[in-house]
Amino acid sequence: MAECPKAFVAGYPVCHSLSPRIHRYWLELYRLKGGYEAVELTRETFPAFVRSLAQQGFCGGNVTLPHKEKAFALAEKCDDTALQVKAVNTLWLEKGVLCGGNTDAYGFARNLDDFVPGWGGHTALVIGAGGASRAVIFVLKQRGYSRIILVNRTRARADSLAEDFGGQIAVADWQSVNKHVGQADLIVNTTALGMKNDGGEGACDMSLPVDFTKARTDTVVADIIYTPLATPFLKQAGKAGLKTVDGIGMLLHQAVPGFERWFGIRPDVTQELRSRVVDSLRNRER
Ligand code: ATR
Numbered sequence: 238m239a240e241c242p243k244a245f246v247a248g249y250p251v252c253h254s255l256s257p258r259i260h261r262y263w264l265e266l267y268r269l270k271g272g273y274e275a276v277e278l279t280r281e282t283f284p285a286f287v288r289s290l291a292q293q294g295f296c297g298g299n300v301t302l303p304h305k306e307k308a309f310a311l312a313e314k315c316d317d318t319a320l321q322v323k324a325v326n327t328l329w330l331e332k333g334v335l336c337g338g339n340t341d342a343y344g345f346a347r348n349l350d351d352f353v354p355g356w357g358g359h360t361a362l363v364i365g366a367g368g369a370s371r372a373v374i375f376v377l378k379q380r381g382y383s384r385i386i387l388v389n390r391t392r393a394r395a396d397s398l399a400e401d402f403g404g405q406i407a408v409a410d411w412q413s414v415n416k417h418v419g420q421a422d423l424i425v426n427t428t429a430l431g432m433k434n435d436g437g438e439g440a441c442d443m444s445l446p447v448d449f450t451k452a453r454t455d456t457v458v459a460d461i462i463y464t465p466l467a468t469p470f471l472k473q474a475g476k477a478g479l480k481t482v483d484g485i486g487m488l489l490h491q492a493v494p495g496f497e498r499w500f501g502i503r504p505d506v507t508q509e510l511r512s513r514v515v516d517s518l519r520n521r522e523r
Contacts, residue, residue, distance in 0.1 A: 243272040244499045245298035247286065251277045253521070255514055256299050259492045262513060263504040271500050278304070287311050290330060296499050297329030299492070305368055312337030321402075322371040327495040341372035344491030345461065346380065347506070352482045353457050358422025360384040364414065364445060365428035366395040369461050373427050374402060386417045390428075418451040424474070426460045431468040433522070445470050449477035460484050464518060485515060 246256040252275065260273035276298075278286050283304050288311070290297070300308040308325035309315065316338040319325045325337030349356045361382045363370055366389035377385055385406045389395035392410060399406040409417055418424065430445050447470065449458070458474035463484035471481040489506045497503040 241270045241272065242296040242499050243274065243294050244495070245274045245276045245295055246301060247276045247278050247283060247298060247304060248301035249277055249279055249283075249303060251275045251301065254301060255488060255517065256301070256492060258514060258517055259489060259510065260496055262510055263496055263502075264500065267500075267502050267504065269500050269502065280304070280307070283307055284311060287328065287335065290328070290335070291333065297327070297495065298499075299495055300326050300328060308337055311335065318342050318372070318375055321375050322368065323401075324368045324371065326491065327498070329495075329498045338494065339372060340491040340494045341369065341487070342376040342379075343494060344487040344489070345373050345459075346376045347490035347493075348484075348486030349457075349459065349482055351486055351506075353480060356423065356457055357381050360386065360420050361423040361425065362386045362388070362414070362417050362421040364388055364424070364426045364447070366391070366398045367427065370427040371398060371401075373425055373461070374398070374406065377423075378402070378405060382423070384420075386421070388414045388417070414446065415448045415451055418448060418456075419453060421452065421456055424449075424452070424456060424458045426462065426468070426470045429462070431460065431470050432462045433464050447473070449474045449479055452477060452479055454478060456480075457482065461487055463488060465522065466515065466518065485511065485518070489514065 246254050254275055257273050257275050264271050305324035305326055309323055312325050313334050314336045319337050319339040322339045324339055327338045327340050329336050357380045361377050363385055386409055387395045387406050388409050388411050390411050395408045399408050457480045459482040460468045460471050461484045462468050466483045474481050
């Protein structure tokens with residue numbers, strides 16, 4: 238390993254990424270020599286950057302929107318999750334070979350492990366069929382969910398996701414979502430709905446049309462959005478008396494495997510780290 242390994246997060250825009258905060262916190266905590274930088278790259282400049290990581294002194298990095306699919310295409314070797322999810326959020330070099338992994342699925346599962354130990358069940362209702370949904374479905378299958386009901390505004394996208402994953406996934410119409418609420422052990426929002434946009438693109442400041450009063454009392458509700466922490470989706474579920482899990486833990490846990498690869502220590506997701514990141518989110522919301 239280089240004496241002072243340097244990693245990055247690449248995205249567009251990237252200025253609001255919380256990854257530098259997380260990784261620099263760990264670098265300081267474990268007194269490691271190393272760096273972590275945010276690099277803003279457009280779709281045009283991203284491929285050349287990734288192809289010349291070593292020359293630029295990087296040992297790897299994180300990839301965020303809108304580059305996760307491109308990173309998957311550029312990686313010469315991918316882990317099983319990335320192959321199934323078809324997106325890469327973590328890059329590293331192995332003897333000069335560009336490797337890609339997807340740690341979003343791991344992050345989602347570990348977040349639930351923290352807040353709802355033994356969260357496995359039989360039926361999950363997943364809302365949304367984008368990249369994040371693929372990561373969530375990958376892990377639900379791994380954790381033994383035998384029935385996954387998938388709804389998405391654009392049904393064709395859900396159909397194609399279900400086909401890719403093969404079996405166990407029943408696609409239902411967006412309008413029929415409330416028919417399935419009562420069957421679910423777990424309900425997950427993977428769409429952008431409810432996210433507070435910095436740029437104020439109105440479409441996302443909406444809540445999902447889910448009637449949680451139809452849910453069983455032991456149903457767990459999770460959102461992968463963390464801006465705001467209490468999304469309208471989670472607030473409604475909470476009002477109906479359901480156990481809710483916010484999205485910040487997924488962000489923290491997905492960072493762990495990358496840090497370990499680049500800097501050689503598996504870091505802990507602690508309450509202190511969570512509080513620091515939540516504080517920076519709150520400051521931003523002010
Ligand atoms: P990500 O990689 O973060 O999952 P994505 O691939 O762009 O992002 O997927 C976004 C998801 O949010 C999709 O399920 C999308 O639904 P469509 O496939 O119909 O576009 C969903 N989404 C975004 N805006 C939405 C809206 N206003 N109403 C309903 N669903 C929305």
